[in-house]
Amino acid sequence: MAKYADKIDLYNDRGQLFESKVPIEALSPLNNPAIQKIIAFVKQCVTVNLEGIEKGLASGEVGGKMCYLRGRSLKLDLVKNAGAIADSLTANLRVKPKDDTAVKVLKGGKHLLVTVPSSRFNAGVEYTTGVTATAAALCSTIINDFKVGMWDADLVHAAVWGRYPQTMEMMGGNVSSLLSVPQQNEGMGYALRNVPCAHIALITKKNAMNAAALSSILEQAAMWEMGDAIGNFERFHLLGLAYQGLNGDNLVFDMVKESAKSGALGDVVQSCVKMALEDKVIKPLNKSASGFVTYTTDDMNKWNAYAAAGLLASVMVTCGSARAMQHTPSCFIYFNDLIERETGLPGVDFGRAAGTGVEMAFFSHSIYGGGNPCVFHGNHIVTRHSKGFTIPCVAAGVALDAGTTIYTPEKVSGVVGEVLSEVPELREPLKFVNEAAVNVKGEF
């Protein structure tokens, strides 16, 4: 029995209908197997920079840039022997024969994509199992396979783990995951929000629809984990995920299409209000002396979802036409300002998206510096306030940039984004989530 009556039409990233009238709960992180798989992969998938380890061992530069251990050097042909290393690593990580352990060799042995078996996570409580198991197994593999003695083993440890445990995280290490260590999360349940937009853009190979979808899945799934998407607010987040992140009813795509050739942000505002009126999400409440019509709604959650879809479309039109990412915070503030002034209804996330824009604008443009949109995420001190509605737009903005920044997504993301783009569910989340929703829709 469905908890909510909402049904939506699913579309792919190119605006083609995939399935009609799917119960909205089929898209919930609590029910959708593809979203759960994506979350599992975020924990299980770990990247190894074998080339980085080889260079670090050879030069003695371990535990962070410019941190040399003079006189220490170990010349090991790791990249050349990546296949053998992958086999040993698999054997070390595997718990049972034919379990879900996998190690894939990429870029001629420079990188490894490791899938740590789920049974290792089941035997613990922290998602850090992914990186700890991989790093430890890799040290063991290198030391055993390359016959490294006890006087050099510490160098291998430093090349793999970085400066940890002197630092809180694996500073300068060559094993990484999308997730940061728990100590770097701003609060409870923030783990999935702590993923910089640079990673998201690269994982999805700069497809803005998929970048927004992956980011929205991680952000909104985090809302369930944080305790936000429950009770009065569950439907609020479900609709937000469905309409903004997953292009429900093709809203985002249609809005972008209307302004694709010559429209500005203001035109997307008009499209959004028009669609909300047509779909009877809002209706006129009264007319004032000046002729200004104030609108009202009986479904504030759905209005928010429409506005959130409009916000994403406004970023796609603005950043898309400029082929530049820096416009995102300006869209956050002024899309919301303008839609509030057009309707008399509150903007996305009831003011929080606009507020997030003010902070992000300052930290991404001002004399303060900060960083370009690549480095922002839902756990960032200035962008965590909107509950899942702004970061998908930032990810889309980053994906649409043609190369206007000094610190490009490639520089910021390092090997993580590139390697994880090998995971189809992460690279094309819309497709997999839609398919999974159709498979489970009968349950509601």
Add this chain to the structure above:
Amino acid sequence: MANFKAQYYPGSTAISKNRRRYIDPNYKLEKLRTISDEDLVSVMGHRVPGEAYKSTHPPLDELGEPACPIREMVEPTPGAKAGDRIRYIQFTDSVYFAPVTPYMRAWMGHTRYRSADIGVLSGRVPLEMRERDLEKVAKELVETEVFDPARVGIRGATVHGHALRLDENGMMFDALRRFRFDKKSGEVVYDKDQVGVPLDKPVSVGKPIPEDELRKRTSEFRVDGVPFRDDKELIGFIQRIHMLRTMAGFDPNGVKGI
């Protein structure tokens, strides 16, 4: 199609009407002066007039874009296509009846101009775009009624002055003395570009708009002009948004038909 007509801004006073006018992209801003392309480029100071546009990345045709339905659908601006650098023009608007307030620059900028990145601060409003796109937009912003030579400054740095008293010629304070009132011609002349680098030749931006005319065109509420509190409709709107944000933030399901 639902019966929808864009309305842009609430409010019943002349100030609100001006705001509506400026935000409405269908309203053609009235041209009050002519500034040559060369002069404008000099004042902005990003390139020497006539110099080719520098680029930050290769043209999109050469670059090859990733397979993305949004990139395929959304037409890049000429500047983006060519890979132009992103450059800015920044305005300081005096609190003394300047045509537009800082926020107005963002609202009207986003309804009128595609691909604009606008930020609002109390004393300055930067507008960033690809360079050749920016120059077109800047021309309209400087040549039309939303610019007053005396009470709007083109200032990239040391913007201080928006809230200071006007001088004896009605000019806004400028610590870098980029502009001055030329008593002979009655025009405002820029001797320095927007960041204060001396220009090879002075650039005239025309005569200041007379005070009574400014008061008609302004979109600023002032107690000695049209006070904000006179606009009951606008106050009601602001209070409504505040109330709805708060109520929906507490429980969105509880806000119905209000």
